[in-house]
Amino acid sequence: MRNEIRGAATVPAPSKRDKQSRRKFEQNRAVRTRLRNISKNLYKALDAGDTERATQFRDEAQKAYDKAASKGVIHTNKAARKTSRFDKALAGAGNEG
Numbered sequence: 001m002r003n004e005i006r007g008a009a010t011v012p013a014p015s016k017r018d019k020q021s022r023r024k025f026e027q028n029r030a031v032r033t034r035l036r037n038i039s040k041n042l043y044k045a046l047d048a049g050d051t052e053r054a055t056q057f058r059d060e061a062q063k064a065y066d067k068a069a070s071k072g073v074i075h076t077n078k079a080a081r082k083t084s085r086f087d088k089a090l091a092g093a094g095n096e097g
Contacts, residue, residue, distance in 0.1 A: 028073045031068050031071075031073045032068075032073065032074070034064065035061075035064055035065060035068060035074070038057060038060055038061045038064055039061060039082070039086075041057050042054055042057035042058055042061055042086060042089075043089070045057055046089055046090070046093045049093075051090070051093055051094060054090055054093065055090065058086045058087070058090055061082070061083070061086055062083045062086065065078075065079040065082050065083055066079055066083070
């Protein structure tokens with residue numbers, strides 16, 4: 001895992017920009033971790049055959065990905081791609097059962 005910001009100054013006193021970068025990096029890392037966890041929960045529910053819980057996770061994931069994209073944490077196209085794949089996986093699980 002990356003612990004340092006790329007291009008950060010190596011002098012003892014960091015610049016204001018470095019401090020801002022560090023702060024945003026920490027905030028964004030928390031959001032990205034939450035997105036990954038929601039995705040994992042969705043796919044675990046699908047594997048277990050629990051489509052009702054998977055649908056709840058899909059709704060939660062769609063909201064979280066769209067919000068992250070609007071805030072600039074992730075790219076808009078990535079959010080659209082992920083939500084599309086969630087819908088596709090959920091539809092496939094519904095047809096199997």
